[in-house]
Amino acid sequence: MIDPKHIGYRTTPTVLAVDSWRVKLFCKAIGENDPVYWDIDTAQSAGLPACPVPPTYLKAIEGDHCTSADLLQVLGIPVKGVLHAEQSFTYFSQVYVGDVVEISREIVDIYEKKSGAYNFVVVDSHFKVKDKVAATNKQVILIRNKVAA
Amino acid sequence: MKSQADFPATLTQTYGPVSAIDLALYAAASGDHNALHLDEQVASEVGFEKPVVHGMLNMAFVARMLSSHFGVRAITHLHTRFTGIALRGQTLQFQAKLEQVIDQVAYYQLSVTNETGASVIEGLAHIKRLT
Secondary structure, three states: OOOHHHOOOEOOOEEEEOOHHHHHHHHHHOOOOOHHHOOHHHHHHOOOOOOEOOOOHHHHHHHHHOOHHHHHHHHOOOOOOEEEEEEEEEEOOOOEOOOEEEEEEEEEEEEEEOOOOEEEEEEEEEEEEOOEEEEEEEEEEEEEHHHHO | OHHHOOOOOEEEEEEOOOOHHHHHHHHHHHOOOOHHHOOHHHHHHOOOOOOEOOHHHHHHHHHHHHHHHHOHHHEEEEEEEEOOOOEOOOOEEEEEEEEEEEOOEEEEEEEEEOOOOOEEEEEEEEEEOOO
16 A cells, blocks of 8 residues: 555646747657647647647656656655556646746545555646646556556 | 537547557657556566557547647547557557537547457547637
């Protein structure tokens, strides 16, 4: 069992700029061919102020702030035997290339199933642009204790 | 009904076979360097015959299917449960199925299956109408 004292653990927020090259690399990696994400003229022709980031891109810059592997280290859990069980995103405003994003993460729940064979850790992330929450996400991490041992 | 017209009943997409290069590129772009996705030895040690496709890569493919059709700003919520595993070399099927439209927001049920027909992702998307 993971000590529930870690519920409420929060990272110190850090700020990151959304770089064009990274968004382009991410698009290449996910098979995204729409130049709206890296060509400013295409974005502006589409009525956008700048190139938007793809919906799940926030997970990539979240890792620059603090990866889930980093969080597992705080909990004293080896990454072996760990699986990603659930992920959600809620979007309040679009994030664009050039934005400066403030990111923080918080462990909001820890629980077990199957008589302790499986542990679950729930982590919320907040993404702020100009002091307003642009998006949030929630990750559920599954730790298979037999595999981790 | 006119208000339903912008929201098709289903969207589908196929992707694959997912290659070693796809997984290496996603590891580099996302910062998720977990060897489970890259190294056969590590994958086999934890019970998988081949490296496992990042759940977030599958989710990115689902999101891409939605943003290509509706525009990236139309997506207000995405939720996926990683119900199973996709392995390197597999071809994946993606589907979004319209459940209902409430107050100009469409609710799509999401699913991803691997080539054995097993479920990889189940989820939900909220799509708003862009004005």
